[in-house]
Amino acid sequence: xxxxxxxxxxxxxxxxxxxxxxxxxxxxxxxxxxxxxxxxxxxxxxxxxxxxxxxxxxxxxxxxxxxxxxxxxxxxxxxxxxxxxxxxxxxxxxxxxxxxxxxxxxxxxxxxxxxxxxxxxxxxxxxxxxxxxxxxxxxxxxxxxxxxxxxxxxxxxxxxxxxxxxxxxxxxxxxxxxxxxxxxxxxxxxxxxxx
Numbered sequence: 001x002x003x004x005x006x007x008x009x010x011x012x013x014x015x016x017x018x019x020x021x022x023x024x025x026x027x028x029x030x031x032x033x034x035x036x037x038x039x040x041x042x043x044x045x046x047x048x049x050x051x052x053x054x055x056x057x058x059x060x061x062x063x064x065x066x067x068x069x070x071x072x073x074x075x076x077x078x079x080x081x082x083x084x085x086x087x088x089x090x091x092x093x094x095x096x097x098x099x100x101x102x103x104x105x106x107x108x109x110x111x112x113x114x115x116x117x118x119x120x121x122x123x124x125x126x127x128x129x130x131x132x133x134x135x136x137x138x139x140x141x142x143x144x145x146x147x148x149x150x151x152x153x154x155x156x157x158x159x160x161x162x163x164x165x166x167x168x169x170x171x172x173x174x175x176x177x178x179x180x181x182x183x184x185x186x187x188x189x190x191x192x193x194x195x
Contacts, residue, residue: 001027001028001080001082001194001195002025002026002027002192002193002194002195003026003027003028003029003030003192003193003194003195004022004023004026004028004029004030004043004047004049004190004191004192004193005029005030005031005032005161005185005187005190005191005192005193006029006030006031006032006035006040006043006187006189006190006191007031007032007033007034007035007056007128007162007163007164007187007188007189007190008032008033008034008035008056008163008164008166008188008189009166009188009189010035010036010039011189011190014043014190015039015042015043020046022190022192023043023046023047023049024047026047026049027049027080028049028050028051028052028079028080029043029044029047029049029050029051029052029069030051030052030053030084030124030126030161030187031051031052031053031054031067031069032053032054032056032126032127032128032161032162032163032164032187033053033054033055033056033057033058033059033088033089033098033128033163033164034056034057034058034059034128034163034164035056035059036061037061037062037065037066037067037068040053040067040068040069041067041068041069044067044068044069050069050070050079051067051068051069051070052069052070052072052077052079052084052086052126053067053069053070053071053072053086053126054071054072054073054086054087054088054089054126054127054128055071055073055088055089055098055128056088056089056090056098056128056163056164057089057090057096057097057098057099057128057129057141057164059088059097059098060096060097060098063097071086072084072085072086072126073086073087073088074086074087074108074111074112076112076115076116076122082123082124082195083121083122083123083124084122084123084124084125084126085112085122085124085125085126086125086126086127087105087108087109087125087126087127087128087148088127088128089105089128089129090128090129090141090142090164091105091129091140091141091142091143091144091145092104093140093141098128102145102146102147105145105147105148106147109147109148109151113151113154116155120155122155122157122158123157123158123159124157124158124159124160124161125148125151125152125157125159125160125161126161126162127145127148127160127161127162128162128163128164129142129144129145129148129162129164129165130142130144130145130148130162130164130165130184130186131144131145131146131148131149131152131160131162131179131184132144132145132146132148132149133146133149134165134177134184134186135165135169135170135173136170137170138165142164142165142169144162144165148160149179152179152180152182152184153179153180156180156181156182157182158181158182158183159182159183159184159185159193160179160182160183160184160185161185161187161191161193162184162185162186162187163186163187163188164188165186165188166188167186167188167189173186174186175191
């Protein structure tokens with residue numbers, strides 16, 4: 001299975017003919033947020049692949065026009081035998097839409113934990129913000145959630161996909177991390193995941 005994950009930055013190559021090679025054979029597209037609905041809809045249509053997404057902290061327009069796909073926020077969805085779950089938004093820093101305090105996110109994640117009681121298996125977790133502690137010198141806006149780290153440690157999903165923290169924010173920022181058995185991937189721009 002081939003999954004295209006996008007987040008935060010529209011990539012011109014994916015919108016042009018040059019992107020056809022990347023989009024060829026894609027089974028699904030996952031968005032980690034902060035992308036226009038029209039961009040996501042275009043990618044999904046060109047790849048002829050279903051779209052799964054969560055909202056980022058800048059996706060105010062989703063209030064009026066959501067992407068044509070499946071919103072994963074606080075939902076467990078099965079696609080081609082993969083179990084996915086998602087959580088929208090970032091840490092609260094200016095009281096706008098799609099921002100949560102640590103306590104608010106804990107309550108949102110706790111709701112999913114109840115649903116995982118009889119079947120705790122998860123393949124992919126999709127979020128906008130990262131788990132706390134992955135990056136150094138992080139400002140308040142880009143600080144991740146401690147709740148996510150605890151969720152990873154408890155359920156050990158195969159993959160934890162996020163955006164929000166751009167790779168150019170510092171020197172030598174790694175795209176991939178490992179927490180226990182989980183591969184955590186920063187998907188800013190785009191990332192191809194082959195299973």
